[in-house]
Amino acid sequence: MPKYMIERDIPGTGEALDLRTKDVLNQGWPVTTGGEMADPKFEATVTAAFEAFNARRFADFATYVTEDLVEFYPQSGERIVGRAKQCAMHQAFPDPPAFAIRAIRRDGDLAVVEVEERYADGSVWKTAFILGLRDGLIASLTGYFGEPFPAPAWRAAFLGNRAGQGGAS
8 A cells, every 4th residue: 555645535425535636626615716816827826736735746846835935833833944844744744634725815925825634534624824925936834724613502693604505604
């Protein structure tokens, strides 16, 4: 069995998910773009970067970041400095997730990419990456990760339909 599977079972469905396809990138969710912060060329670049990651082509993924990249995870305090270290970290990841893009926003040298991270154990985490851009590449990346949780009942009276189910969210 290869260390990194290109196909993974989707828990509870009996179906396999091919991580090399664009379908994994949005998983049926509408990718939020448009408006003043839309940038189709940047959106295509982000999609290509995540396609490379999902296909475990980490050297290709590394071509989207600067040599002096600074990657920071505030929740754990981890700070990775440099393209080579980031690429080595990805290669050493025991079972990296597949990313499904939810939203892409850009204004000048600042961008936000929201994704779902799907892990082999069936867990799905919601993640926001804040990107600092330089010369068309990612120079800084701050990642916030969250495991979904049920909304408390007391807030139900204040909400429209839940996200992904139509209506207001």
